[in-house]
Amino acid sequence: MARSKLAIGIPFQLEGHALLCGQTSHRDGLHVFSGDGGFEFLSPDKHVVVNLEIEPGAIGDELVRSQVDEITSLLGAKPGVLNIDPARLQGFRAVLKQLLDAVAATPTLLDDVGVAASFEKSVIFGLAETLQGMQDVDPHGSVEARTARNWQLVRGIREVVEESPDCPLSVAELCARFHASRRTLQYAFEDTLGVNPSAYIRAVRLDHVRRELRGAASVTEVATRWGFWHFGNFSNEYRGQFGELPSETWRRSRVRAG
Structure with a gap:
């Protein structure tokens, strides 16, 4: 039971x-x-x-x-x-x-x-x-076969994450959706895209935040909705990706709406 x-x-x-x-x-x-x-x-x-x-x-x-x-x-x-x-x-x-x-x-x-x-x-x-413990990637098979599997996995993730309004908020959630270990995703992203999955998901989530800021009541609500709970880190990451603070994006959108 x-x-x-x-x-x-x-x-x-x-x-x-x-x-x-x-x-x-x-x-x-x-x-x-x-x-x-x-x-x-x-x-x-x-x-x-x-x-x-x-x-x-x-x-x-x-x-x-x-x-x-x-x-x-x-x-x-x-x-x-x-x-x-x-x-x-x-x-x-x-x-x-x-x-x-x-x-x-x-x-x-x-x-x-x-x-x-x-x-x-x-x-x-x-x-x-x-x-959960981290699982190692299966070492068997040729380099070409592993590269092909990695690319197929990353391509499937990109299609789901970038086209879905319900983007995973963490690598753990991504692992659960695709039934893969964190180590497997790490290898797949680094092998095919040269980035780690955490950085990739963070960039996509920041894109969602930027779009939603245009009609949002507050920056805080949008940030937390997309899993950014440490506001200092969030502001720095947002500025690093878009060249301005989220509050600046939000204020500009409100001026245009007015």
Whole structure:
């Protein structure tokens, strides 16, 4: 039977003795509170844990729901502490901090359906990527055959990403859509285009932002809708691609509309 709800804790600060279901609790351990039999958590004196509750049945997007199913299988059937690669867990902490900081600064952000969907994807695909190990590309076959496969994969991705209004917001989401590992995509893009998939997706998303700024209520809503939650980085990346700040694009469009 599928779980009705997933409950996961991501430690930001743990100082002192702590146990979760008899396992040593530590900062680089993902804390799973959902599962069979309930849990017992002896918390330390000083701790900051961001708790995520995910209700699979409430998720409408089929691709996102499939990622939740995969997360469920990776979490296992019982509560406890999962030891995660520290670098990957730290990357997920950074994602969560950006999301929470943005919403804390502008609580009404999540009233926008598109922004809420972006938030949901950022959390779920970020968690899925944290739990998954990177898979190496199959080394077998000729160089020509690998190049042909890489080009076919990249061409398929370009057709979907550039023609669809629902552009993936992360490499993790792109991997899920095309059933490929991050390493496979990395090799394919570098082999055929000379760029990494992160840079490619970021450029496409920035193009979407620029188009939507023309009729937007605010820069913040458009940026977060397209998965840009760290506004300082977003402004720098936007200026690097278009030669002006997003606020300048937005103001100019409003002057023309007036």
